[in-house]
Amino acid sequence: MSETLLRTEGLTVVFGGLVALSGLDLEIRRGEIVGLIGPNGAGKTTAFNAITGVVQPSSGRIFLGEEDITARPAPKIAAKGIARTFQQIRLYDDLTVIENVMVAGHSSVRYTFLEAVTGLGRFSADEKRISEYAEYLLELMGLSDVISAKASALPYGRQRKLEIARALALRPTVLLLDEPVAGMNPMETKGFADLLRRLHRELNLTIGLIDHDMGFVMNVCHKIKVIDHGVPIAWGTPNEIRTDQKVIAAYLGTAA
Amino acid sequence: MDTAFVIQQLIFGITLGCLYSLIAIGYTMVYGVIRLINFAHGDLLMVAAYIGFFGIVIYHLPWPVAFGISILLTAALGILIDRGAYKPLRDSPRISALITAIGVSFLLENLGIVIIGGRPKSFPRPSLFEGDLQFDQLILPYLSLWVLGITVMLLTLVLLIVHRTRVGMAMRALSRDFETVRLMGVDVDRVISFTFVLGSSLAAVGGIFWCMKYPAVEPFMGVIPGLKAFVAAVLGGIGSVSGAALGGLLLGLAEVLIVAIQPEWSGYRDAVAFTILIAILLTRPTGIMGEELPK
Numbered sequence: 001m002s003e004t005l006l007r008t009e010g011l012t013v014v015f016g017g018l019v020a021l022s023g024l025d026l027e028i029r030r031g032e033i034v035g036l037i038g039p040n041g042a043g044k045t046t047a048f049n050a051i052t053g054v055v056q057p058s059s060g061r062i063f064l065g066e067e068d069i070t071a072r073p074a075p076k077i078a079a080k081g082i083a084r085t086f087q088q089i090r091l092y093d094d095l096t097v098i099e100n101v102m103v104a105g106h107s108s109v110r111y112t113f114l115e116a117v118t119g120l121g122r123f124s125a126d127e128k129r130i131s132e133y134a135e136y137l138l139e140l141m142g143l144s145d146v147i148s149a150k151a152s153a154l155p156y157g158r159q160r161k162l163e164i165a166r167a168l169a170l171r172p173t174v175l176l177l178d179e180p181v182a183g184m185n186p187m188e189t190k191g192f193a194d195l196l197r198r199l200h201r202e203l204n205l206t207i208g209l210i211d212h213d214m215g216f217v218m219n220v221c222h223k224i225k226v227i228d229h230g231v232p233i234a235w236g237t238p239n240e241i242r243t244d245q246k247v248i249a250a251y252l253g254t255a256a
Numbered sequence: 257m258d259t260a261f262v263i264q265q266l267i268f269g270i271t272l273g274c275l276y277s278l279i280a281i282g283y284t285m286v287y288g289v290i291r292l293i294n295f296a297h298g299d300l301l302m303v304a305a306y307i308g309f310f311g312i313v314i315y316h317l318p319w320p321v322a323f324g325i326s327i328l329l330t331a332a333l334g335i336l337i338d339r340g341a342y343k344p345l346r347d348s349p350r351i352s353a354l355i356t357a358i359g360v361s362f363l364l365e366n367l368g369i370v371i372i373g374g375r376p377k378s379f380p381r382p383s384l385f386e387g388d389l390q391f392d393q394l395i396l397p398y399l400s401l402w403v404l405g406i407t408v409m410l411l412t413l414v415l416l417i418v419h420r421t422r423v424g425m426a427m428r429a430l431s432r433d434f435e436t437v438r439l440m441g442v443d444v445d446r447v448i449s450f451t452f453v454l455g456s457s458l459a460a461v462g463g464i465f466w467c468m469k470y471p472a473v474e475p476f477m478g479v480i481p482g483l484k485a486f487v488a489a490v491l492g493g494i495g496s497v498s499g500a501a502l503g504g505l506l507l508g509l510a511e512v513l514i515v516a517i518q519p520e521w522s523g524y525r526d527a528v529a530f531t532i533l534i535a536i537l538l539t540r541p542t543g544i545m546g547e548e549l550p551k
Contacts, residue, residue: 052439053438053439054435054439073438074435074438074439075438075439075440075441075442075443075444078438078439078440078441079441083439083440084439086436090433090435090436091432092428092429092432092433092436093432094428094431094432095425095428095429095432099425099428099429100429102422102425103425103426103429103437103440103442104440104441104442105422106422106426106440106441106442106443127422130422166440167440169440170440170441
């Protein structure tokens with residue numbers, strides 16, 4: 001079996017008196033697609049926020065490979081290879097589609113300020129590399145035809161794809177997707193599952209995803225973690241999760 | 257009123273407008289990126305003028321050197337103000353940062369009084385900027401040509417940076433969504449510092465030219481130009497660089513022309529700017545080039 005890439009140990013986030021996430025142990029191995037599911041308010045997005053440095057964990061640790069990345073600044077974590085998308089689409093409306101993607105190429109820039117001002121040295125090679133990679137990603141996501149449109153002009157489904165292209169521009173080792181198929185119809189969802197598998201294969205990605213669409217999650221994920229009210233309640237393959245009594249109880253309510 | 261007179265007034269108006277534009281661009285850039293009205297911005301112009309003054313008059317430096325040092329130090333002060341006063345408040349309510357900006361402004365003005373004293377000092381004008389071209393009754397001061405040329409050049413440079421470079425792209429992205437930019441691996445603090453460097457340098461250039469036009473340096477000299485540049489930025493649509501340039505130009509023209517048309521109103525010159533501010537806030541709060549508010 002391949003090595004563990006992303007691991008959390010007892011990850012806990014407390015807001016004031018509210019325990020949003022309690023003792024999450026998550027293990028994602030290289031090349032896996034892992035789902036994180038649970039009822040609304042279960043702490044799924046909080047887990048992603050803690051991993052990417054948006055919120056500070058109250059306790060627990062996060063490791064990327066061997067390295068402890070707990071509570072590191074968000075840009076550092078991103079540069080180390082964890083990229084994400086958001087539950088609510090958060091694009092830069094005013095920027096063009098390709099500019100949205102190129103913003104995320106920032107961390108791979110090697111030229112210095114002086115080189116940028118004078119246009120010498122590594123500047124043009126770096127810029128070319130970043131814009132070419134952005135074009136490649138947009139092609140992969142099927143957005144080549146709208147490269148210079150404003151992001152706000154895209155329809156919803158394509159904005160979702162653009163968000164993923166932007167995250168991929170970080171050349172991440174781990175991609176975290178927060179409800180990627182929310183608001184999509186069954187046809188779009190199916191198309192998206194195929195796209196995700198293709199990305200997974202072509203870019204050697206390791207993926208963590210949150211979603212409420214059980215069909216989609218069961219379909220694409222190798223492993224699934226279930227949390228309820230901030231507390232992890234189950235972990236296993238889609239088939240194990242489907243039949244887990246605690247999971248069924250969390251989703252359907254327990255018979256008293 | 258003959259044509260020559262009108263053209264003459266237009267020249268004066270454009271010169272004044274360019275100075276407002278230079279200062280307004282810094283206001284609008286900082287607002288665009290961190291949504292803060294940096295009320296200390298006008299005082300940077302005063303600091304730049306004093307540094308230039310000391311460089312030339314006290315240390316007898318050649319003027320290009322003195323002005324260069326002035327621009328560099330003012331840019332550094334811009335970063336220092338951001339890191340020291342605004343950065344700790346990045347996650348606080350916006351009003352805290354706004355009040356801090358007013359505090360920084362008072363601090364700079366009063367430091368000026370304590371350290372240098374309140375007596376106005378006369379600013380030296382290098383001979384390059386002296387004299388004027390004469391056509392019939394028309395007077396075209398060299399200084400006006402310099403101001404216009406340098407403003408156009410700097411405006412083009414800023415627009416190129418904002419729209420063509422990676423740091424400009426990051427600045428525009430930041431104005432939309434701070435958090436996701438951090439999550440895309442961008443060192444946000446460096447982008448903000450860069451914004452302050454650009455804005456403060458423009459204020460320094462504006463300050464130096466302001467003093468060559470109105471050659472009295474004193475600790476409160478930045479207040480009125482600062483406030484008017486703020487009006488210009490709002491008029492043009494705060495957050496928009498070309499809007500700030502346009503707003504500055506319009507404001508300068510309006511001030512000069514109103515006095516030209518009604519000389520007895522010259523006492524109300526400053527009132528013109530603030531009347532425009534009230535009018536624009538009532539009719540189109542997002543300014544000329546600002547985005548339409550969602551209905």
